[in-house]
Amino acid sequence: MGNRKNSADRKAEIVAAMLVLVAELGPECVTTQAVASRVGITQAGVFRHFPAKRDLWIAVADWVVAEARRRWDDARAPEGHPLAGIKQVMKAHLQFIQDTPAIHSLIFSRELHTQNEELRQVFHSMAMNFHALLTDLASQAQAVGDLPGNVSPQEVARLLLVLPSGLATQWSLSGRSFNLAGEGERLLEILLDCLHKAR
Secondary structure (H helix, E strand, O other): OOOOOOHHHHHHHHHHHHHHHHHHHOHHHOOHHHHHHHHOOOHHHHHHHOOOHHHHHHHHHHHHHHHHHHHHHHHOOOOOOHHHHHHHHHHHHHHHHHHOOHHHHHHOOHHHHHHOHHHHHHHHHHHHHHHHHHHHHHHHHHHOOOOOOOOOHHHHHHHHHHHHHHHHHHHHHOOOOOOHHHHHHHHHHHHHHHHHHOO
16 A cells, blocks of 8 residues: 555656557557556556546646646746747757657647547647747847848747647658757758848
């Protein structure tokens, strides 16, 4: 009994196992039995904490969103230069995807989206929050002359968002054969330089 974990710790362990299995197998192939086996509990033990598989998916999505926001906040220094803020936040986001390969599979899983509207909404809200953060930083960078004013901050943010999604797809298809965060940082410098020259 002394080794028995409390509910919060067990839930966190189950969510972590889900993320590992999603990265290994893909979202559609992950079963509650596989999760239970990975954690070392019975399938009934999983359902004791998450009454339905849908609840488990939402818990996974909630963790992803909370961790992403934590990393964005840590990367964006409140007194920092806005252009540096863009670079730091983008690097943190790419590093998060590299550290947690399941993210890409989850966000682009058509099956999960069509079967779980709540899950789709959670990830959509995450994307909108990231877009809003980048829009704010782009607006600040324009205000100090680091980015041209002939492109709206919203459009700059959309251009920036294309980089991690497209690069993460290449990274995934290549079997994660290159350093995602490092390559993303290099390409981001090129993109920002092109935007800076588009005055």
